Amino acid sequence: xxxxxxxxxxxxxxxxxxxxxxxxxxxxxxxxxxxxxxxxxxxxxxxxxxxxxxxxxxxxxxxxxxxxxxxxxxxxxxxxxxxxxxxxxxxxxxxxxxxxxxxxxxxxxxxxxxxxxxxxxxxxxxxxxxxxxxxxxxxxxxxxxxxxxxxxxxxxxxxxxxxxxxxxxxxxxxxxxxxxxxxxxxxxxxxxxxxxxxxxxxxxxxxxxxxxxxxxxxxxxxxxxxxxxxxxxxxxxxxxxxxxxxxxxxxxxxxxxxxxxxxxxxxxxxxxxxxxxxxxxxxxxxxxxxxxxxxxxxxxxxxxxxxxxxxxxxxxxx
Ligand code: RIB
Numbered sequence: 404x405x406x407x408x409x410x411x412x413x414x415x416x417x418x419x420x421x422x423x424x425x426x427x428x429x430x431x432x433x434x435x436x437x438x439x440x441x442x443x444x445x446x447x448x449x450x451x452x453x454x455x456x457x458x459x460x461x462x463x464x465x466x467x468x469x470x471x472x473x474x475x476x477x478x479x480x481x482x483x484x485x486x487x488x489x490x491x492x493x494x495x496x497x498x499x500x501x502x503x504x505x506x507x508x509x510x511x512x513x514x515x516x517x518x519x520x521x522x523x524x525x526x527x528x529x530x531x532x533x534x535x536x537x538x539x540x541x542x543x544x545x546x547x548x549x550x551x552x553x554x555x556x557x558x559x560x561x562x563x564x565x566x567x568x569x570x571x572x573x574x575x576x577x578x579x580x581x582x583x584x585x586x587x588x589x590x591x592x593x594x595x596x597x598x599x600x601x602x603x604x605x606x607x608x609x610x611x612x613x614x615x616x617x618x619x620x621x622x623x624x625x626x627x628x629x630x631x632x633x634x635x636x637x638x639x640x641x642x643x644x645x646x647x648x649x650x651x652x653x654x655x656x657x658x659x660x661x662x663x664x665x666x667x668x669x670x671x672x673x674x675x676x677x678x679x680x681x682x683x684x685x686x687x688x689x690x691x692x693x694x695x696x697x698x699x700x701x702x703x704x705x706x707x708x709x710x711x712x713x714x715x716x717x718x719x720x721x
Contacts (some may be wrong), residue, residue, distance in 0.1 A: 471500040
């Protein structure tokens, strides 16, 4: 694979408006909880978060998504452009509303999300095939759009030799993962790994078992498990390793996985070194959870450099 200082990364995925409500704890059924923890309405969606992270981390970010026929669409377009994202392949559906996510964040930063896909449902293969004309160095796919669109876009990328990086969330047990492969990287988080394999990746042995089970579902060059406060597990079919987590004070875990995948893609294409890319992404995820919100909490390249220098980490920067 050719490395590139500023790789072009196409993200084909979701765009949402996030209504984030912060609360001390999730109320139980029938309970009304008065929370003074605040709320926000911001851009979100796994795709938009990843596309912004690619741009902040130094990649050339192209985003292909579908917005609705509402005021949010114009506002989001403006924000994407301001954020340095190439929004030429984002279109609006005349009948649907822009996707919405209800994000509930508890005191310890753990979130629970419900999404209303809206226009994300209408992103079609015609849209994504057109976007592939930007000649990307890699394609990021997530699972927050329609199954057929994901599968057909992956097919196009394979035929044109574009490496595919799959962020496996949100996971659905019924998704035919084998129709995506072979891919360059397949990266689920802990819960997604469990949904796909029935194995909870809690220690080295169970992580390896889960990766072997994943390798029967989808052919990938690298399987990278995002384990949050347990770090990152890496498996290439022969060799496996765990990358230790960084101790940080988590306030909101939303979009940490999106930032992780974007960082992994950018640094892998920049350096050609998957282990370095995992370490880089591990830092990106750690920084993201220390900030509130989704789209705006993803770090930039200098944040990662600073974090590494302050903690005297062995990852070096030019
Ligand atoms: O990964 C976080 C994202 O998931 C949120 O921004 C929300 O929109 C949902 O898509």
